[in-house]
Amino acid sequence: xxxxxxxxxxxxxxxxxxxxxxxxxxxxxxxxxxxxxxxxxxxxxxxxxxxxxxxxxxxxxxxxxxxxxxxxxxxxxxxxx
Numbered sequence: 637x638x639x640x641x642x643x644x645x646x647x648x649x650x651x652x653x654x655x656x657x658x659x660x661x662x663x664x665x666x667x668x669x670x671x672x673x674x675x676x677x678x679x680x681x682x683x684x685x686x687x688x689x690x691x692x693x694x695x696x697x698x699x700x701x702x703x704x705x706x707x708x709x710x711x712x713x714x715x716x717x
Contacts, residue, residue: 641684646677 654672657663663671 639681642677642681645680646673649680650676652676 650669650673653676654668657668657672657675
């Protein structure tokens with residue numbers, strides 16, 4: 637998923653990156669488009685990677701909370717018997 641999203645986003649947003657390269661670094665030449673594509677691709681892949689790590693931590697925390705709540709429920713029911 638990261639590579640597909642990175643390629644799609646790099647194609648879509650590399651013109652924006654190329655404009656910023658033109659403005660900030662006064663870059664001209666025939667390779668600016670390729671450089672902009674690679675920079676945009678790398679940034680998108682890194683962002684999606686960190687979103688995946690964050691989502692994994694959230695799911696792990698939620699599932700641990702669910703298991704803890706379930707075990708507390710069972711312990712309470714066993715103590716009532």
